[in-house]
Amino acid sequence: MSSGTEWALQLQLSGRVQGIGFRPAIHRRATRLGLGGWVANNTSGVILELHGSRPQLEVFLKQLLRDPPTHSRMDQVQPGWRQIPCGKRPFRIVPSQPSPGSSALIAPDLALCRACLAELLDPSNRRFGYPFISCAQCGPRYSLLQTLPFERDNTSFSAFPPCPTCAAEYANPEDRRFHAQTISCPACGPSLSWNQRIADYGEGLQAATQLLRAGGILALQGVGGFQLLADPTHGQALARLRSRKGRPEKPLALLSSRVALEEICRPSEPELELWQSPLAPIVLMRRSPDAGVDARVAGSSPWLGVMRPASGLQQLLLEHVDSPLVCTSANRSGEPIAADVNADEALLASLADGVLSHGLRIVNRIDDSVMRWAAGAPLVLRLGRGLAPLALPTQAQPCSAPVQLAVGAQVKGAFALQLKTHRVLSPDLGDLSSRCGAEHFESTSRTWMRRHAVTPRWIVSDRHRSYSSSAYAEHLSQSLPARRLQVQHHQAHLLAVMAEHGLSGAQCGLAWDGSGLGDDGTIWGGEALELEGDGYRRVATLRSFPLPGGERALREPRRAALGMLLEAYGPNWRARLQPLETPWWSAFPEADRALLEQSLVCGVNRHRCSSMGRLFDGFAALLGVQQTCSFEAQAAMALEGLATQALERGEASPTYPLPLEWSAAEGIWVWNWAPLLEAVLNGLGEHISPAALSLAFHQSLAQAVVNLAQSQGVDQLLLAGGCFQNKLLLERCVLGLQQVGVRALWCQQLPCNDASLPIGQLLAVPQI
Ligand SMILES: [Zn+2]
Ligand SMILES: [Zn+2]
Numbered sequence: 001m002s003s004g005t006e007w008a009l010q011l012q013l014s015g016r017v018q019g020i021g022f023r024p025a026i027h028r029r030a031t032r033l034g035l036g037g038w039v040a041n042n043t044s045g046v047i048l049e050l051h052g053s054r055p056q057l058e059v060f061l062k063q064l065l066r067d068p069p070t071h072s073r074m075d076q077v078q079p080g081w082r083q084i085p086c087g088k089r090p091f092r093i094v095p096s097q098p099s100p101g102s103s104a105l106i107a108p109d110l111a112l113c114r115a116c117l118a119e120l121l122d123p124s125n126r127r128f129g130y131p132f133i134s135c136a137q138c139g140p141r142y143s144l145l146q147t148l149p150f151e152r153d154n155t156s157f158s159a160f161p162p163c164p165t166c167a168a169e170y171a172n173p174e175d176r177r178f179h180a181q182t183i184s185c186p187a188c189g190p191s192l193s194w195n196q197r198i199a200d201y202g203e204g205l206q207a208a209t210q211l212l213r214a215g216g217i218l219a220l221q222g223v224g225g226f227q228l229l230a231d232p233t234h235g236q237a238l239a240r241l242r243s244r245k246g247r248p249e250k251p252l253a254l255l256s257s258r259v260a261l262e263e264i265c266r267p268s269e270p271e272l273e274l275w276q277s278p279l280a281p282i283v284l285m286r287r288s289p290d291a292g293v294d295a296r297v298a299g300s301s302p303w304l305g306v307m308r309p310a311s312g313l314q315q316l317l318l319e320h321v322d323s324p325l326v327c328t329s330a331n332r333s334g335e336p337i338a339a340d341v342n343a344d345e346a347l348l349a350s351l352a353d354g355v356l357s358h359g360l361r362i363v364n365r366i367d368d369s370v371m372r373w374a375a376g377a378p379l380v381l382r383l384g385r386g387l388a389p390l391a392l393p394t395q396a397q398p399c400s401a402p403v404q405l406a407v408g409a410q411v412k413g414a415f416a417l418q419l420k421t422h423r424v425l426s427p428d429l430g431d432l433s434s435r436c437g438a439e440h441f442e443s444t445s446r447t448w449m450r451r452h453a454v455t456p457r458w459i460v461s462d463r464h465r466s467y468s469s470s471a472y473a474e475h476l477s478q479s480l481p482a483r484r485l486q487v488q489h490h491q492a493h494l495l496a497v498m499a500e501h502g503l504s505g506a507q508c509g510l511a512w513d514g515s516g517l518g519d520d521g522t523i524w525g526g527e528a529l530e531l532e533g534d535g536y537r538r539v540a541t542l543r544s545f546p547l548p549g550g551e552r553a554l555r556e557p558r559r560a561a562l563g564m565l566l567e568a569y570g571p572n573w574r575a576r577l578q579p580l581e582t583p584w585w586s587a588f589p590e591a592d593r594a595l596l597e598q599s600l601v602c603g604v605n606r607h608r609c610s611s612m613g614r615l616f617d618g619f620a621a622l623l624g625v626q627q628t629c630s631f632e633a634q635a636a637m638a639l640e641g642l643a644t645q646a647l648e649r650g651e652a653s654p655t656y657p658l659p660l661e662w663s664a665a666e667g668i669w670v671w672n673w674a675p676l677l678e679a680v681l682n683g684l685g686e687h688i689s690p691a692a693l694s695l696a697f698h699q700s701l702a703q704a705v706v707n708l709a710q711s712q713g714v715d716q717l718l719l720a721g722g723c724f725q726n727k728l729l730l731e732r733c734v735l736g737l738q739q740v741g742v743r744a745l746w747c748q749q750l751p752c753n754d755a756s757l758p759i760g761q762l763l764a765v766p767q768i
Contacts, residue, residue: 008037008084009057014045014421015075016391018150019107021136022046023093024178025069030091031173033060037089041149042097043453045104050091051084070137071110071278075393075421093179096149103420103452104149105391106142109223109366111280111310113138115176120312121319126165129201131313132189132360136180138278140311142389143224144182144363147451152181156361163188190359192313196341201316204356209320211354217241219330219352223311224366224385225337226330226344228351229255231323238296238326244351246333250631251298253282253305253368255327257318264291264324265304271373279386280310281369297326302641307368310385313358329367334431336440339365364447365440366427374727375734375744380751381725383414388427390749392499392759394418405445405456405476406761407469409489409516409754411632413441415469416758417448417456423499423762424448428755438468445472460485460761462492464517487764489516490527491536493720495760498531500750506532508539509718510705513754514554514613514632523547525611525721526671528708534766540660540669540708542610543567545618548596550607557617557635558587558627562596564618568674571600580684587627612701612723615673619680619697623690633722639694640726646691647728653695656680658704660711669711671704702732709742719746722753 018041026039026048036051050057061079068074112120116133119125127133134140144156152158162170166183169175177183184190192204199207208218215237218229228245230237232254242248256264258276265285267275275283282305287293291304298304307327309315318325329337330344330351338344341357348355370382383390404418413429426448432438449455461473463486470486477484487495490511498507511527518524519538526542545560545567553559561584565573577585588596613636620626620635625642629635646653656679663670676697683693709717717737724730724746734744750756 004086005083006051006086007054007057008082009050010080011077012044012047013074013077014103016073016105016107017046018104019141020071022069022072024136027091027093027173029060035060036091038092038094040094040097041151043104043148047097096151105422106145106389108387109140109143109385110138110278112312120315127185129316130186131201131316132184133312134182135176139182140223142364143366146363150181156363157182160184160189193357195355205316205320208317208356212321216353219348219355221357225339225362226348228328228330230326232293232297232326235294235296238294248630249299251301251305252326252328253307254324255314255318256306256324260324261306264288265306274371274373274378275308279369280308281371281386282307284372302644305370334434335436336430337365337367372727375731377748382428383751383755384427390425391422393422402457403454404458404460404762404765406460406758407473408758409462410467410469412753412755414755414758415445416762417452418762419452423759425759432468442472455480456482458483458485458765460487460765462489485765487761490524490529492757492760494529494531494718495763496750496756497718497720497745497747499759499763500747501745507718508712508714509720511721512612512723513721515611523609523611525613538668539712540671542612542615543670543672544608544610547607547609547614556628558584558621560614560618561621564677568677580681582622582684583624584621623693625690636726640728642691643694643698644728646695651692653692655699655703656696658700660707676700698728698732701729702736705733706736706740709737710740715741716743719744720752724752
C-alpha cells in the first residue's frame with residue numbers, strides 16, 4: 001500500500017440480515033477495529049463499505065464469517081476490494097439505499113430476549129411494565145412489516161414517532177437499542193384498549209385478569225393475531241370456548257410461565273430448550289399426572305402443548321394472573337385468525353367476553369408455531385410465528401430458473417416463492433376449504449409477490465384440480481401469464497426433504513400421509529417412491545382398500561375399518577368378527593348400517609385408497625379408540641397416545657407381520673396389511689389391551705419400513721408426509737433403519753406435513 005492510500009472493502013450481504021440488529025452489530029465491530037466507512041439496508045439485504053488497512057479489514061471479514069451477528073444468516077458473501085485515498089472518519093449507519101430486486105429476507109418474530117424481560121420486570125427501569133418493550137435483538141418483525149427494507153417507517157411502528165429519550169437511545173452506539181427499529185417506551189409507544197376504550201396499561205391488565213378469574217373468555221391482541229385465553233381449570237369456560245370456536249375436541253394449547261410449566265408437564269432437556277428459545281413455539285410435552293387441567297383442554301392425550309409468553313403483553317398478563325392459561329387462536333375452526341380489532345369486531349364479540357387490544361397494527365397474520373422433539377431433532381407440526389417466513393438457501397441446488405410460485409395443497413395451505421438465492425416458505429395459512437381461508441391465502445401470496453417485487457414465470461400446484469390452491473394457480477397463470485406445472489403430491493413431499501437436506505441425484509423415500517391424488521386417479525398415501533431427475537417411480541404401496549362413502553370416511557374412521565374388513569375377508573367379514581367384542585359396528589347409527597349393508601351388495605369399490613392415514617383410522621376404529629373425528633389425524637393421534645402409554649408402562653407387545661409382497665401384475669411391492677389385521681383381531685379375541693395392540697401396530701409399521709429399505713438395498717431413506725408427525729412411529733423407524741445401517745432423513749426445519757409441499761413443488765420446476 002502506498003502512503004496516502006488505504007483499502008476499501010465492500011460487501012453486499014443477502015440472507016437474513018435485517019430486523020435482527022445486524023447493522024448495529026457491524027457498527028460495533030467496525031468501531032472496535034478502528035475502521036471507517038458505512039453500512040446501510042437495501043432491498044437485497046445489507047450493503048457495507050469498510051475503510052482501513054488491509055490486515056484489519058481481513059480480520060473484520062474473518063470475524064464476520066466465523067461469528068456472524070446473533071440470529072443472522074448470511075449467504076453469498078462476495079468481497080470487493082479497492083484502494084482509496086486515506087481519510088479517517090467514524091463508521092456510520094446511513095439511510096437505506098435503493099437496489100434492484102427485493103431479495104432481502106424478512107426476519108421472523110422473536111420473543112423477548114433476557115435483557116428486555118429483565119427490564120420489563122424491573123421497577124427502576126423506565127420500561128417497567130411496558131407491554132411493547134423490545135430491542136435490536138428481539139420483538140415483532142414479520143407480523144408488522146409493510147414493505148422492505150426493514151425500517152421503522154416500513155412497519156406499524158411508523159405510527160409512533162420516537163420520543164426524544166428513545167431517539168437518543170436509538171442514536172447512541174453504546175445503547176442496546178442503537179438503531180433498533182421497534183424502539184418505543186410508555187411516552188411514545190402504543191396504548192392499550194379494554195373493550196375498545198383506551199386504558200392505562202395497569203387498568204387494562206387488571207380488567208383482563210378479573211375477567212379470566214371469573215371464568216370469562218379474553219381476546220388478547222398477540223403478535224400475529226388475536227388469541228383467546230381462558231382458565232384451564234374452569235370447565236364451563238372451556239366448554240363455552242369450544243362451542244364458540246366450533247372446536248369440540250382438538251387439544252387446546254396453554255400459555256405458561258417457566259415455574260408453572262414444571263407443574264403441568266415433564267419436559268425433557270431438549271424440549272425445554274426448544275420451549276425457551278426465541279421462537280417461543282407451542283411445544284408438545286408429556287403432561288404431569290397431576291397437571292390439574294380440565295379434561296376439556298386436551299382430552300385424554302398424554303401430551304400438552306405449552307408455550308411461553310411471546311410478547312411483553314402476554315408476559316405481563318401471565319404475571320397478573322399467576323397461573324397457566326389456555327391460549328388458542330381467535331378464529332372459528334378452519335378460518336383465518338382475527339387480527340384487526342375494528343375489522344374483526346363482530347367475530348371477536350362472538351368469541352370473547354372482553355377484548356384487550358392495542359394500537360400496533362398487525363400487518364401480516366401469523367399463528368403460533370407448534371413443535372415437538374422427536375428422534376433427536378425438532379419436528380415442526382405448524383410453521384408459524386418465530387419460524388416463518390422460512391428461507392432455504394438454493395446453493396446446494398443452484399437455481400438459474402426465473403421466479404416461481406408454488407401454492408401447495410389444501411388442508412394446510414402454504415405457498416413458497418423461489419427468489420434469486422432462496423426458496424421462501426410462507427407460514428401455515430390453515431385450511432383453504434372455507435371461502436375466507438382461500439381469500440386469505442390468495443391475498444397473502446399477492447402481498448408477498450408485491451413486497452419482493454417479483455412476477456412469477458412459473459406457477460406450480462398439486463395435481464388435484466378441486467383444491468382451491470390449484471384453481472388459484474390456474475387463474476393466476478392465465479392472468480400473468482406464467483407457465484403451469486402440476487406436481488404429484490407424494491413426489492412433492494419427498495422433494496421437500498431433498499430441498500431441506502440439499503440432496504440431488506436418485507433418492508428413495510416414503511411418503512405416508514392421509515391423502516394425495518395418485519396417477520391412477522385413486523387416493524394414495526402409503527407410498528414408497530424412487531425419485532430421479534424430473535420424474536419418479538412408485539416402488540411400493542400399501543395394499544389398497546375401499547373407502548365406503550368416500551369423503552365421509554375422512555370424518556368417520558369406522559368407515560375405513562369396514563373397507564379394510566371387506567378387502568381382507570370379502571362378504572364374510574361379519575363372520576370373522578362374530579366372536580369378538582368390538583364396539584365398532586354398533587358405533588354406526590342404525591340407518592347408516594342399513595345403507596352400508598345395501599351398498600355392500602352393489603359393491604363399494606368406487607373409492608379406493610392406499611392411504612396410511614386411513615389405515616391408522618381403520619385400526620383405531622376396530623380397537624374401539626376412535627369412531628368419528630372432529631379434526632384431522634385425530635384417530636392417529638389417539639392411537640399414538642395409547643401406544644406411548646403402553647410403552648411407558650412396559651406392556652408386552654408383539655410385532656405382527658406386515659409383509660412386503662411382490663405384485664407381478666403391477667410390477668410393484670405391496671405392503672399387505674391383511675395379516676396384521678388378522679393378528680390384531682386375534683389379539684382382541686385374546687383380550688390383549690387396545691394400548692398394547694396400538695403399540696404392536698406401530699412396531700409392525702416400523703418393521704415394514706425396514707423391510708422396504710432392505711428390499712431396495714438402499715443405505716439412505718427419506719421419510720415424508722403427515723404420518724411422521726407421529727413421534728413413536730418416526731423414532732421406531734429411524735432406530736430400526738439405523739440398526740440395519742440405513743440412514744433416515746426427514747424434515748426438521750420444514751413441517752413434515754402438507755405445509756412443506758410448496759418447497760417440494762418448486763424443486764420440480766425444470767432447471768433451465
Ligand atoms: Zn430484547
Ligand atoms: Zn419513547
